[in-house]
Amino acid sequence: MRVNLYLAHHFIVALCVLFSIPQPQALENINNSNGSMITPLPPPRSQTPKVDLGRTLFHDSRLSSDNSISCAHCHILDQGGADSLAHSFGVRGAKGSINTPTVYNSGLNLAQFWDGRATSLEEQIDGPTHNPDEMASNWEQIIEKLSVDELYKKKFKHIYSNGITSKNIKDAIATFERSLISTGSPFDQFLHGNKDALSAQEKKGYELFNSYGCVSCHQGANVGGNMFQVFGVFGDYFMDRGSLTAADMGRYNVTKLEQDKHKFKVPSLRLVVLTAPYFHDGSIATLEEAIKIMARYQLGRSILDKDVEDIIAFLQSLVGNLQDSP
């Protein structure tokens, strides 16, 4: 009986595989969101006092040791939720080891940081606040400083029964960050059924994005951010690039598993056009170059320049509404 079930299972899997092989006809209907591997961004939660508090905290430089840097210092909200530097600067001008990712849509990521070492936004906050090259502070210090502020005290007391605590601070900031969703992009409108929301080139780019296989990893509502992937499926990127760093080990730093070497969180492409430079090391300044590297190392093929242009056009259609700085 068990053997029969096993055989049946395999038969079904084989059928599925056959049916799932993309057919030319199927590609025609790709504009339909139902078959797309990219889905529209979900609308953000309604504005709440907690989000407001989080926003205030996000912009409060007292979270850093010398009150020089706030979260927003690197995650510049009106510039795509990141800075334009390959490596951000911390307190007293300290240089960080990696490129700043965008804060927008970060709540949709399966984990934070390139290596996914923080499983949640709340956890992530511990990172920059305590990193000596970044905000170089600690919760005792932060709470002490915030507690001086009567307004904070009032606001915290209003929302949390136990007032200002590290947990509550992190909760407020994370809640705010989750509200940062770049909705209303032309592509989302297209997915929602507005055929005219995209230009022909953008449509072509989307088609190429699918056919080149980019969508295999950059998928979901956030167009990425929902999996880890080895950098260098076809060919060894790091050997080609040279000068290996600790950060290059990627997820291996977290899990210490051999298979996780050079594995990184697949980044969201929603605001990719706004957040150059690219890759975890911020080594690539342009999208064209980045796309070409991706095609070569990740997809194992060469890509036509015309196609790169089209894909960039598509990527531009992914940018939705950004919030203004307070």
Added chain:
Amino acid sequence: MNKREIGNIFIGILSLLVVVALYFQQKESVNTSLDTGVLHTITKLKHQNVLLNEDLLLSRSSQLHNFDRIVSITQEINDLMDSLSTYQHVLNNTQRSRFNTLLKRLSTIIDKKQALIETYKGEFAIYLNSLRYLPKAAQNIQPTLTAKQRTLLYDLTSDIYIYISNPSPQLDEHIQNMMYRMENTSFSGKSDTDIKNIVKHSRLLIKKSRMTSKFSNTITALNPTNTLDEVIEVFRSQQVANIKKTGNFRLLLLLFSCLLLIYILFSMRRARQSTLDLETTAQELKYQKLALDQHSIVAVTDPLGNIIYANEKFCDISQYTEEELLGQNHRILNSSQHNHDFFKHMWKKIMHGEIWQGEIKNKKKDGSFYWVDTTIIPSLNKTGEVERYISIRTDITARKEAEFRIHESEKRLQLVLDTALDAVIITNIDGCLTYMNPQAEQLYGWNREELAGMPLLDKIIPAKHMKMFRGSNQASSVLDQRFEIYSHRRDGSEFPAEISISMLRQDQGIHFSTFIRDISARKDAEIELKEAHDQALESSKLKSEFLSTVSHEVRTPMNGIIGMSDLLLDTDLDRDQREFSETIKDSANSLLVIINDLLDFSKAEAGKMEIEAINFSLEAIVEGSVETLAGRCSGSPVSLMSNIDPQLPDTLVGDPGRLRQILLNLIGNAIKFTHEGQVSVHANLVSRSEKSVSICFEVEDSGIGMSRDALRKIFQPFTQADGSVTRKYGGTGLGLSICTQLIDLMGGEIQVESSEKTGSTFRFTLSFPIVHQSTTETIEVGKQASLHILITEKNIKASKILSRYLQSWNFKSEIVEPGGSTVALMQKRASESQAFDLVLLDCNDSDNETIKTIEHISSLPEIANSKLLLIAPTNAKELRNQAASLGFSSYLNKPIRKSALFDQIMGSMYANDTNTKDALKQQGTAHVPHNTDQTRLLLAEDNVVNQRVASLLLKKQGYIVEIATNGQEVVEKSKQKEFAAILMDCQMPILDGLEATKMIRQREKDEETPRITIIAMTANAMEGDRERCLEAGMDDYVSKPISVEKLAPMLAKWAPHFEGSERVGTTNKVNPDLADMDKSYLLDLFDGDEEAVQECLTTFLASTPTILEKTYQAMAENDHQHVQALGHELKGVCANIGAEMLADIAAQCEKAGKSQESTTYATLKAALRSSFAALEVQRI
């Protein structure tokens, strides 16, 4: 309900509420914790896990467009895990640790699963990319390829797809080969790079296809459901525990509620009871006031003492009316008998509000006094001042008077005690002194004050005499009786005291009064008295012993005197000499009787008389006694007769010897004091039971009788009716005294009836156990015979006895006076054809009338057929000869023996004439000697000396003697040969005489051989021996030492041989030269035959040492039985040869052995040695 109770109830309710609160708290925790929270979370977790697996499968089959869902599910799972971990607070410690373990395991599973999913996602993306790219790439390069190349590419792609859907190793190998080939083949131009790229993608595709498939299987297999179920179980357990806990709380709650309810009910009941009690108390108080008024004298005064209330009793006792009392000061009753201080003290007390109590003597209106027991209770107001005084009084006048009287009485008693001559001491129950009178003080030298309250016993009783007090822990043993004790004074001197202790039970407890009298003087007197008494007893004892010794010692010479005078009378003597000799013999005999009496008396006095219990024949004893004494009556006009009640059984158990002694004594007395008429002995049945018979013995005489005064004295020892009697009749006067003692010992009492000149009757009644024997054949025979018998008898009494005997055998009898009337009656009866079968003719020696009658009868043919039986005195020889010549069939000796009478009657009637004549010719007995060799005797004797003595004596008598040395031999020899008689020693080895006799008798009976005469010879000259021998079947009895006098009549009677009856050699004189006593005895024994004596002595001296040695040995071994037996043997032997001294010592040995007095053995042994040595010296 008081405050405390309310408080208690409040506390109860509070605790109840606490329990309720606890209960609800518990209940809540149970309700919420599991149901809504944990279960929900776990269910969600399970659900998410299912969704995850589902999505994974969907993604595998490209049904899932992106991994967003997986990401959100993963996040959801992480959140749920977080929330699950927060539930640990509801668990107890055990469950918590279990939960944490499970949680850890769960996290591990989930983490692993998530890690795998992440890997899978990455791999799948690559796989998907290549999967999509491969056909496109193939299509793109198709135009640039050759047909062959195109086919090859087509094959590769299609094989890869087949492999993906259905992987197999062959296909894999095939594909690998194809790819290898394609890689190693160089294609033209641009297509080469493309094809190489396609192969690269193909390889990746196959690799990732394997991997994704592997991962998806592994992931799906990682299932946290079981662990989650275990978590549920943990919470379930916790819930069960919680529920149980709640249950306990519920139970506690119920318990509390019940207790509270019970307490409330109880309190309510108590409250109600209290109310009731209060009412009752109020009522009680009312009654009590009434009762108080009824019982006591109650008055109330104001603070100044003015009376404001007086009850009826008060008025009664004081004789004032209420009106007179009210307003008066209480002093009106003052008797002026109490001093000023008394009232001052009282007032001081009551003014301070204290209760005063006391006895007051008050004055009545008429001036007389009365006593009251008063309690004054001051009644205080709120400020503490005295408002009034309430006095309650009880009339105690009577008590006061009684007390006074008691006091007087006590004083009087005290005076009595103080003046008593005896010392009086009173102690309490602990023995401490409470009182001692002056006499006691004087006696002991202590005074009362010194000893008061101290334990007294040690002070007055010396320690060595304390035993009687200590030993007897029961007080009763010394109470209420006088006893003597040694007491000591203060100075330590002791004195004997008579003490009596009485217990005084009083209300105050128990006291002991002790009266003590110094009895030193009395004690001294007592000691003197006791000494005197002891001396008297001692001398009395000595006297008895002396008497006994003297009597015993006197007997021996007496025997000599009697023996000698006997011998002397056998010699040729002239008339005077004969007369003197006879006088000597008579005097000696009288003296012997007196001595025997004295011996018996002293024995009785000393309480040494013993009564035996053996079988004996009553007839033999009574008739034998009479017969023994018949000789005394011969020649006197006194007829002696015995009368035994035919109803009496013959064989009884008792002491025949003593009975005989009594009868002989009484009969002897009767004969002595009777000059004419008769002396008759009666044995009458008084009562009879199954086992015993009570017999009244009477000895009746027609003698001189006694006066009333004399009757009172006759039973005292050494007394006869009066002095004159002694002078006239002689005698010691001991006979009756001994009889009295003997009868007393046998359990009877002697009585006497007597009147002067008409005679006396001595009477005593004794009981004997009966020995049941077969009915005597006499009656049977008599019944068959039915004879008609005529009795001619002068003496009416005698004829009546005869008639009674005859009647008892069923014979018809008539009585007639001797003389002519006899013949007349015989003729008359003959004519009436009732002729007499037998005529019993009583006759007298001097009476010719009988002869005449006989002749007359013989001459008359009609009555000549009647058999005649002559009854004659033993000594009527002439008459006997005459009768024989007249052809009398037989005759009877007077006094008549019952058995002899029967035998003779039967003999006369049925025996043949020849035999009868022979019998008549011989001696006047009914026994017919057997037709045997009349000179052959069998002597059974084990002792050599005795054998010699006896055989010599017998040979001298003309007999042939054969000797048997034991019973067995006797039996054998008597069987082989016939003997005229057997002389049987009783004590023999192997088989003793008695047993041998029994065997011989049995044999005779069995073999129907004639009965051989057996005569017992025994050294046991003891009472009852005779009877024992007769009972065993012997015919007669001779006591050792044997002598010619004893043997001769016996042999003459039982084994007569006329030829030898005349003694041969009696003329042999005693050798006067033989001064030695032993030899003289033997010479006497053997009629002076020196040779025989020498032989005898030689045998004796040769055999005795052996016996002596044996005796010494037995003594050394303390073998009492042997000492007794050997002593006995030696005694016999010595007595036989006349070695009196040695015989005496031997007798003592026997006695010592019997009583087991081993202490005397040494002395006796020495005595035996010296005595025997003396004998040997004499012999030399």
